[in-house]
Each structure stands twice: as C-alpha cells, then as structure tokens.
Amino acid sequence: xxxxxxxxxxxxxxAALALALGAIAIAATVGPQRTATVNAxxxxxxxxxxxDHVTPAELAVWIINGRxxxxxxxxxxxxxxxxxxxxxxxxxxxxxxxxxxxxRSDKIVLYGDGGxxxxxxxxxxxxxxxxxxxxxxxxxxxxxxxxLFPVAxxxxxxxxxxxxxxxxxxxxxxxxxxxxxxTAGPAPAQPVPAPPLVAPAPPAALAPGLPASSGAATPPxxxxxxx
Amino acid sequence: xxxxxxxLMDGPPEVARAPRPYANPYLxxxxxxxxxxxxxxxVGRGLGASGAFxxxxxxxxxxxxxxxxxxxxxxxxxxxxxxxxxxxxLVFEVAGVFVGALGSGLLAHRVVRTVERxxxxxxxxxxxxxFLGGMIxxxxxxxxxxxxxxxxxxxGALLNLGSWVFMLSVFVGGYAxxxxxxxxxx
Amino acid sequence: MxxxxxxxxxxxxxxxxxxxxxxxxxxxxxxxxAGFGSAKKLVAQFYLRDLAVFKVMFSAIVxxxxxxxxxxxxxxxxxxxxxxxPTFWIAQLAGGLLLGVGFVVxxxxxxxxxxxxxxxxxxxxVFVLGxxxxxxxxAVASPLLQGVLGAxxxxxxxxxxxxxxxxxxxxxxxxxxxxxxxxxxxWIERRMAARDAGVR
Numbered sequence: 001x002x003x004x005x006x007x008x009x010x011x012x013x014x015a016a017l018a019l020a021l022g023a024i025a026i027a028a029t030v031g032p033q034r035t036a037t038v039n040a041x042x043x044x045x046x047x048x049x050x051x052d053h054v055t056p057a058e059l060a061v062w063i064i065n066g067r068x069x070x071x072x073x074x075x076x077x078x079x080x081x082x083x084x085x086x087x088x089x090x091x092x093x094x095x096x097x098x099x100x101x102x103x104r105s106d107k108i109v110l111y112g113d114g115g116x117x118x119x120x121x122x123x124x125x126x127x128x129x130x131x132x133x134x135x136x137x138x139x140x141x142x143x144x145x146x147x148l149f150p151v152a153x154x155x156x157x158x159x160x161x162x163x164x165x166x167x168x169x170x171x172x173x174x175x176x177x178x179x180x181x182x183t184a185g186p187a188p189a190q191p192v193p194a195p196p197l198v199a200p201a202p203p204a205a206l207a208p209g210l211p212a213s214s215g216a217a218t219p220p221x222x223x224x225x226x227x
Numbered sequence: 228x229x230x231x232x233x234x235l236m237d238g239p240p241e242v243a244r245a246p247r248p249y250a251n252p253y254l255x256x257x258x259x260x261x262x263x264x265x266x267x268x269x270v271g272r273g274l275g276a277s278g279a280f281x282x283x284x285x286x287x288x289x290x291x292x293x294x295x296x297x298x299x300x301x302x303x304x305x306x307x308x309x310x311x312x313x314x315x316x317l318v319f320e321v322a323g324v325f326v327g328a329l330g331s332g333l334l335a336h337r338v339v340r341t342v343e344r345x346x347x348x349x350x351x352x353x354x355x356x357x358f359l360g361g362m363i364x365x366x367x368x369x370x371x372x373x374x375x376x377x378x379x380x381x382x383g384a385l386l387n388l389g390s391w392v393f394m395l396s397v398f399v400g401g402y403a404x405x406x407x408x409x410x411x412x413x
Numbered sequence: 414m415x416x417x418x419x420x421x422x423x424x425x426x427x428x429x430x431x432x433x434x435x436x437x438x439x440x441x442x443x444x445x446x447a448g449f450g451s452a453k454k455l456v457a458q459f460y461l462r463d464l465a466v467f468k469v470m471f472s473a474i475v476x477x478x479x480x481x482x483x484x485x486x487x488x489x490x491x492x493x494x495x496x497x498x499p500t501f502w503i504a505q506l507a508g509g510l511l512l513g514v515g516f517v518v519x520x521x522x523x524x525x526x527x528x529x530x531x532x533x534x535x536x537x538x539v540f541v542l543g544x545x546x547x548x549x550x551x552a553v554a555s556p557l558l559q560g561v562l563g564a565x566x567x568x569x570x571x572x573x574x575x576x577x578x579x580x581x582x583x584x585x586x587x588x589x590x591x592x593x594x595x596x597x598x599x600w601i602e603r604r605m606a607a608r609d610a611g612v613r
Contacts, residue, residue: 011253014472015592021479022588028581030485030492033414104491105271105420129414129491131422225496227275227317227377249454252468253595255447259469260476262439267481270429271417272496274440276523277548284548301555310426316433321527323437324444328528331445340533343452343520357452357536360519361526361543362550364512368523369551370562371508372498376440376524378505379470382498384477386583388570389500393509394470400513405459408517412456 032100036127043126052122053137054109056146060170063088070107070132073097075121086111086143087174097121104130111136111143148176247335263380272316273381277368279321281305286312301369345412356411367400414491416484421491441528450532452520459517461605464598471591482584503565519543 008016046052054062062070063086072089074081081091092101094117102108108125110118110133118135125133136143145151150167153160168178249255266273285305289296289312296302305312312318332338344353368374371393373382379397382390415421419429447469448454457463484490516522521529521540529537555562573580 010251011595014253014257015595018475018479018588019592021483022475022585025479025482025486025584025588026579026581028482028486028584030482030580032493033488100493103420103494104414105422105494129421225272226278227273227373227381227498249448249465250443250446252447252465253472255443256469256472257476258443258446259440259473260480262436262443263473263477264480265439266432266436267477267495268416268418268484268490269432269436270419271494274436274524276527277544280523280544280548284545284552288549288552299552299555301552314430316429319430319433320437320440321524323434323439324441324524324527325437325531326434327438327441327443328445328450328531329441330438331442332450332532335445337445337450338532340535342535343529344536345453353536354539357519357521357539358543358546360515360517360521361540361545362515362547364515364519364522365544365547366551367508367511367513367515369508369548369555370558371505371512372501374512374524375470375522378498380473380477383470383474384481385495385497386478386572386580386587387497387500388567388572388575389498389502389505391572392500392502393505393512396506396509397513397516398467400510401459401516402513403510404514404517405456409460411518411520412453413460 033128034098036098036124038123038127043123046126052119052133053135055137056143057167057170059086059109059136059143060147060174064170064173070109071102073102073108073110075110075112075117080113084140086140094121098124098128102130104128106130107132107134109134109136111139114139114141144176147171148174149179150176151179152181154181244336246337246339259380260384263384267384270316273377273384274320275317275373275377275381276321276324277365277374277377278317279315280365281369282312282315282318345410347413348411353411356408414488416490417494420494440524441531444525444528445532449525450528450534450537452529452534452536455522455525456517456520461601462609464602467598468595471594475588475591478584478587482581497569497571500567500570501563501565502567504562505565507561507564 059072063072072086074085074089074091075094075097076091077093078091081089085091089111094112097110102125108130110121110125112118112121115135115138118139122133122135147167148171150164150171152164156164164178171178263274281301282305285296285302288299288302289306296306305315329338342350342353344350348356364374371378371389373390373393375397378387378390379394381387383394415423418424419432444450447465449466449469454463455466458466481490481492481495485492512522519526519540521537523544526537526540526544530541531537551558567575571580571583572578573583576583
C-alpha cells in the first residue's frame with residue numbers, strides 16, 4: 001500500500017494531498033457557530049473586576065461626545081424600543097443577539113430594562129469569542145435613575161453641588177429632568193415612581209462644554225478594504 | 228545594435244551569472260497561497276495591486292488639483308478621512324511586492340535591464356503596446372473592482388461569485404486577443 | 414475564534430501596515446520565483462505554450478481556500494470578518510474581458526508589472542506608467558461610467574450562496590477542477606511543444 005505513494009512525483013503527491021483535503025472538506029461547516037463555550041474562571045473574574053460593564057454616567061458621556069467606535073444594543077422587544085430607547089441605540093431583541101448581526105470585531109454595549117437579560121446576552125457573546133462586550137450596569141433602570149432623573153443631593157458641599165449641576169445638564173441633554181432632594185427618613189413604603197419617560201427632543205441650545213451632536217455630514221470614508 | 232536588446236546571458240562574464248531556472252509553478256503557487264492565507268488570518272483581507280495605483284493617483288491628483296480630486300467620486304473614495312492616502316494597506320503591500328520580487332530576482336540572477344518582447348516586434352512597438360495594455364487593464368480593473376491579485380486570487384480562494392466570473396472573463400479576453408497580438412509575442 | 418487577528422483587537426493600524434509590507438514581500442518573492450516578472454513567460458499562457466499562469470493561480474487559490482475552510486471549520490477563523498468584495502457581475506465580466514485583452518497587449522497584470530519593474534524590465538516600467546495613466550483616465554471618465562460600474566449588483570455573494578450548495582461541496586469541486594486542469598495543462602503543453610518541434 002505504501003509503495004504507490006513513493007512512486008508518485010512531487011506534483012502528483014501534491015495533487016493527491018489536495019484531493020484528499022478537498023474530499024474531507026466536503027463535511028466542513030464554516031457558517032456562524034451556534035454554541036458558546038464558557039471559560040468559567042475567566043468569565044467570573046472579568047465580572048468581579050468590573051471588566052464586563054459600563055455605567056450609565058460613562059455611556060452618557062460617550063454619547064454626548066459623539067463617540068462612534070462602539071455599538072449600543074437594546075435587547076428588548078421592538079415595541080419597548082419604539083416607546084423609548086437610549087439615543088444612538090439599535091434594536092437587537094435578545095433571541096437574535098447571537099444570529100450574526102453583531103460582528104466579533106465590534107465593541108458592543110448591551111442593555112435591557114434591568115441588568116439580567118443583558119448579562120445573559122453578555123455571557124453568550126463572550127462564550128462565542130466576542131472580545132469586547134459590555135453591559136450597561138443595571139440597564140434602563142439605572143439610566144433613568146442616574147442620567148435622566150438625577151436626584152439632588154441633600155446638604156451638598158460645593159463639589160457635590162457642582163457634580164449635580166453637571167448631571168442636571170446631562171439630564172436635560174437627554175430630555176430628562178433633575179429631581180429635588182429627597183429628605184432623609186424611613187424609606188417610603190412605595191418607591192417614588194420616576195416621572196414618565198419621553199423620547200428626548202433633539203438637543204437645541206446646549207450649555208457650553210457639551211459638544212453639539214454630530215449633525216454634520218461625516219466626510220466620505222476612505223476605501224479601506226478594496227483591492 | 229539596439230541599446231536594450233540584451234539576452235539574459237549577455238554582459239561580461241564576471242557580471243552576468245547564469246539565471247537560475249524558474250521554480251516549480253505548483254510550489255510557487257502554494258507559496259502565494261500561504262501568503263494569501265496569512266493575510267486572511269492576520270488582517271482579514273486578501274492581496275491586491277490595482278487599489279494601490281488608485282490611492283497613488285488619487286494622492287497625486289489631490290496634490291495638483293485638490294478641488295477636482297475631492298469632487299470626483301472615484302478619487303474621493305481614496306482620500307478624505309483622517310489618514311494620508313498613501314498610508315494604505317495596499318500601497319504598503321505593493322511596496323513589499325517590489326522588494327520581494329527584487330530579492331528573488333537577485334537571488335536567481337534574473338535582474339537584468341531588458342525589454343521583454345517576441346522576435347518580430349521592435350522595442351518601440353513593444354513599449355507602446357505595454358503602455359496601451361496598461362491603460363486598457365486599468366479600465367478593466369476599475370470596472371471589476373480589482374485585478375488578478377485582488378479578485379482572482381483573493382476572491383477565488385474565498386469562493387466569491389463575482390471574482391470567479393471575473394477570472395473566467397480574463398482568460399476568455401486573453402485568449403480572444405492572443406491571435407491579434409501574435410506579432411508582439413511569437 | 415481568534416482570527417482575523419487585527420479585527421479581533423490583537424494589533425492596530427500601524428502594525429497592520431508593517432504586515433502589509435511583509436506580506437507584499439512574500440507575494441512579490443513567489444511571483445518572481447515563478448517567472449512572472451517576465452512578460453514572455455506570462456503571455457505564453459495565452460499561446461498555450463506555458464500554462465504556468467493557470468498553474469500558479471489555481472494552486473494558490475486551492476491552498477488558501479483549503480486553509481480558510483479548515484480554519485473556519487475548526488473555529489479559529491471568523492469568516493464573516495474576512496472582507497469579501499461585493500459582486501457586480503456584469504461590471505466584473507466586462508472588466509475581466511478588458512483585463513484579459515490588456516494582459517496580452519501589455520504583457521502584465523498590475524501585480525506582475527511591479528515584479529517586472531523591480532527586476533529591470535523596461536516594458537514593465539512602461540506598463541506601470543500606462544496603468545497609472547489609465548487609472549487617471551478612468552477617474553476622469555467615471556461619472557459617465559456609473560451605469561456600467563454598478564451593473565449586476567448582488568452584494569457580497571459566495572458561490573455556495575449563489576448555487577445553494579454546501580460550502581464544503583464547492584471547495585471539493587474547485588479542487589477537482591484545479592487538479593483536472595493541471596493534468597490538462599501539462600497535456601496541452603506537451604502537445605504544443607511537439608507541434609512546435611514538428612513544424613521546425
């Protein structure tokens with residue numbers, strides 16, 4: 001059996017090798033994968049380190065600064081997305097997150113109403129080899145609390161007051177409304193409901209220091225990948 | 228005696244060394260295939276050549292007539308943005324092609340100042356056709372979004388539909404033209 | 414999935430340009446090894462005397478194709494991140510025909526013309542200049558050519574997609590066609606050589 005291989009010329013051996021590899025390749029599947037593989041220790045360490053999320057305050061600054069190097073993904077259903085979504089977000093319902101619309105080369109920030117669904121999507125994407133996925137810490141709940149409707153601090157010092165002024169500006173940018181201080185005392189039996197959400201109006205006059213949103217046409221991107 | 232009509236063996240013996248024979252085409256092809264695969268794995272794109280010409284021409288035109296360059300849709304695609312048009316992947320790659328070919332040529336004693344032509348055509352005629360052929364090919368490559376390196380090799384390996392259509396057309400076009408150009412080569 | 418490395422964040426733009434240069438060196442090296450710095454060697458393909466162009470091109474395609482398939486199958490390469498030039502099949506068919514004509518008229522293709530210029534061929538240098546002039550001409554004429562340029566737009570499409578056939582099956586078919594082509598090429602070369610010898 002070995003004898004016939006040694007009788008072939010180099011070219012014929014290469015041809016035989018190519019045909020063999022080609023035949024085996026018939027069984028190949030090269031499409032998007034369906035499974036996620038979790039490296040438990042690594043994943044949990046990332047969470048513990050805080051390397052798995054961004055805070056609403058950070059995200060607000062990114063949006064105001066017009067950063068375009070990431071994708072903000074709203075994993076709720078289409079109706080919830082239409083009722084309100086964080087500006088610049090795109091809608092990819094949870095069940096479709098792993099379908100291939102999100103590229104592994106993208107930096108992705110996921111959010112849902114709270115933190116749980118986004119965290120589940122995060123775990124799946126990390127398990128599929130996405131290197132740069134983050135959740136918005138506690139999702140829209142925290143977005144409302146911290147960004148849209150920040151609460152004025154009770155008895156603020158000058159630094160705290162300055163911080164609140166800035167937070168109030170950010171809130172207005174997103175169409176929100178700062179709230180008055182809540183006096184200390186026993187926590188109310190019912191949590192005070194946040195005011196109803198309104199989709200933010202396009203930012204008109206902005207306070208100095210907040211750059212205008214990118215309304216100008218972006219210059220044509222240079223062809224990067226053609227041949 | 229025409230100045231450039233050197234045979235590969237011409238020249239004083241201590242300067243001209245016998246050129247080595249060409250490599251086994253299959254092995255050379257496998258070599259190119261590995262280089263192409265490395266490009267896919269490292270940077271997620273394939274080889275190319277015509278794009279480097281496009282970038283260079285776009286840059287030259289933007290130097291001489293910047294307004295026109297940015298108005299022209301084709302050229303503007305290679306300008307704009309934040310980086311210099313010559314700081315493009317393909318420009319660097321083509322620079323490498325030059326160096327690599329020179330290196331191989333030196334190793335094989337195949338670097339020689341000459342004009343490649345058949346026995347029945349003059350040097351002037353050959354050079355005129357070289358220029359004309361280059362122009363024709365530039366139009367072809369621009370229409371096809373690439374040339375043999377970018378479309379045939381890269382797209383071929385990725386089973387790109389348009390690239391395979393292109394590849395077949397290249398062979399058809401070449402064989403069709405061969406008879407008409409036989410005076411240049413045979 | 415760890416590849417393509419650059420797109421998954423392993424290195425940035427500057428390194429990418431260095432890699433471009435190194436890859437170009439490899440490409441140019443093997444082009445010249447095969448003799449593709451010589452117009453006579455290249456054009457012999459179209460006179461059926463020396464089918465090295467076909468042999469080199471298809472061995473390269475088969476090698477890279479098998480590599481991509483196996484790496485993607487094994488989960489190392491994310492094929493969706495490897496750039497696929499969109500298909501404009503009519504424009505590409507027309508472009509290909511022109512390119513084939515230009516190949517026989519000029520004696521080179523853009524990549525081989527660089528290899529040729531590097532190894533001293535004056536006609537290679539002149540071809541490069543002609544290609545540059547043609548590129549400029551195309552740019553100037555491009556507003557009039559928008560119709561042709563966009564003809565047959567199908568977006569990025571692979572043969573398996575278009576034919577509705579599994580990827581692996583197409584891969585095998587390409588290998589078979591290539592190997593059969595190599596055998597055929599050798600046969601053609603021998604026949605033509607005999608014919609040339611008989612004539613003289």
